[in-house]
Amino acid sequence: MPSIGTHLRVAGAVHCIVVLPAGAYVLATVVAWPLAVSYALTALPATLVGGIAPDVDHPSSHAYNLAHRWLPVLVGGSVLWASVLATGVLQDGFTQTNVSDTYALGVVSGVAAVSTWYTTRESIPKLRPPHRGIVHTARVGILFGTVFGAYITCLLWTTHMSSSPEIGTMWGAAFVIGYLSHLWRDGELSYQ
Structure with a gap:
């Protein structure tokens, strides 16, 4: 090889x-x-x-080690970014929104990102062909x-x-x- x-x-x-x-x-x-x-x-x-x-x-390959380390971070970060965009937190009217609503949206975004990161991290060794x-x-x-x-x-x-x-x-x-x-x-x- x-x-x-x-x-x-x-x-x-x-x-x-x-x-x-x-x-x-x-x-x-x-x-x-x-x-x-x-x-x-x-x-x-x-x-x-x-x-x-x-x-x-x-x-034992370098590619597997890189994927096992960084793919969950990439997937979790992407989910966080997508959920923040979907909730509208970064839109222009952000300063007008209710603080408790923003907090709830942040919690949901964080939970989605961490859950995706954890699931990806645990799945890589199990799904490896x-x-x-x-x-x-x-x-x-x-x-x-x-x-x-x-x-x-x-x-x-x-x-x-x-x-x-x-x-x-x-x-x-x-x-x-x-x-x-x-x-x-x-x-x-x-x-x-």
């Missing part, structure tokens, strides 16, 4: 050879060339994460990339950084390409 460093180097090379030129070319139909190139460059972390993601099913099983398939990589791209799009939209889906789509595609580079390096890239 190749090391995490090997997978990161392969994913970085694939990003420079495939994602950067293809992503910039496709995005240039929507935005100006300099912006298209910068969007494609900023997707490098997505390619690198995709390059190590298939090893998340091995309990056997190594080189379903996680080492292109279908799962495409599924993960789609979810990842949708997550990035929603994150950018809710923070008002971007209302267009191009960046999230670029990151999702970069993740899939990094994932496929991992499968290719392991000699497990099949067309099934």
Whole structure:
């Protein structure tokens, strides 16, 4: 099994050879060339994460340890952010609301976030499939990339950084390409 460093180097090379030129070319139909190139460059972390993601099913791998540590934090934080946005606490009329209502909404948001964090943290070891099983398939990589791209799009939209889906789509595609580079390096890239 190749090391995490090997997978990161392969994913970085694939990003420079495939994602950067293809992503910039496709995005240039929507935005100006300099912006298209910068969007494609900023997707490098997505390619690198995709390059190590298939090893998340091995309990002693670096990818599994990172996922076990940080995925619950990411999921719980996302639930907290979404619940705060849904309750309207951050909207303009916040100063006019009743303090007890705001407190109750904060408690509900906090409980939802902590519950999600705990459930995710406890579920990761229990739901981990056997190594080189379903996680080492292109279908799962495409599924993960789609979810990842949708997550990035929603994150950018809710923070008002971007209302267009191009960046999230670029990151999702970069993740899939990094994932496929991992499968290719392991000699497990099949067309099934």
